[in-house]
Amino acid sequence: MQQDSSPPGQVSRRGFLKGAGAAVAATGVLGAANLPTTPRNTEPATLKADEVVPLRFELNGKQVETKVRTGYTLLETLRDHLDTTGPKLACDYGACGACTVLLDGKAVNSCLVLAVECTGRKVESVEGLAQDGKLHPIQAAFIAEDAMQCGFCTPGMLMSCKGLLDRNPHPSRAETADALAGNICRCGTYFSIFKAVDRVAKAPKEGK
Numbered sequence: 001m002q003q004d005s006s007p008p009g010q011v012s013r014r015g016f017l018k019g020a021g022a023a024v025a026a027t028g029v030l031g032a033a034n035l036p037t038t039p040r041n042t043e044p045a046t047l048k049a050d051e052v053v054p055l056r057f058e059l060n061g062k063q064v065e066t067k068v069r070t071g072y073t074l075l076e077t078l079r080d081h082l083d084t085t086g087p088k089l090a091c092d093y094g095a096c097g098a099c100t101v102l103l104d105g106k107a108v109n110s111c112l113v114l115a116v117e118c119t120g121r122k123v124e125s126v127e128g129l130a131q132d133g134k135l136h137p138i139q140a141a142f143i144a145e146d147a148m149q150c151g152f153c154t155p156g157m158l159m160s161c162k163g164l165l166d167r168n169p170h171p172s173r174a175e176t177a178d179a180l181a182g183n184i185c186r187c188g189t190y191f192s193i194f195k196a197v198d199r200v201a202k203a204p205k206e207g208k
């Protein structure tokens with residue numbers, strides 16, 4: 001059985017999901033201080049496990065609202081509540097990257113992020129890449145370099161590549177490999193994906 005390796009005093013997503021019932025029985029409520037912490041998660045709210053709570057955040061440039069149970073992950077919320085099925089549910093424990101989205105510009109495994117952590121934040125999924133009918137440069141580069149086979153990993157790969165290129169427009173191969181280390185492609189298209197990132201990095205930018 002997988003152990004909860006969270007530091008003392010913190011509750012991991014796994015621990016929250018599996019142990020919430022017992023924890024709440026013992027304490028009544030889970031304080032926000034005991035939720036997985038992020039720099040933006042500073043709301044002094046208290047949440048009961050399995051409580052239904054309102055949720056509002058920015059998804060692909062638009063404000064969205066829904067209601068979720070406190071144990072719901074961002075991935076479940078996107079797929080089951082917000083009709084956003086680009087992020088894929090595969091391993092469900094942070095091992096494959098198929099569920100990758102950008103949260104405030106940073107690639108995360110949405111199967112490991114609680115939806116309640118995303119209040120007021122900015123989420124980007126593969127559905128938001130193309131704009132006004134025009135593919136994002138990394139999508140066009142994936143096609144040009146034939147960087148997909150079955151395509152199951154592709155939405156997550158694209159988001160990790162976008163996150164990398166947004167913060168580092170000219171990554172080295174080592175930096176690209178590092179950024180994609182959490183994304184597994186069972187079809188083995190890594191080399192073509194690296195070439196797609198190189199293609200975007202080398203392309204002349206608009207207005208230059």
Ligand code: FES
Pocket residue numbers: 088089090091092093094095096097098099100109110111112
């Ligand atoms: S489904 Fe999230 S990392 Fe595999």
Ligand code: FES
Pocket residue numbers: 147148149150151152153154184185186187188189
């Ligand atoms: S293209 Fe099939 S898993 Fe990556």
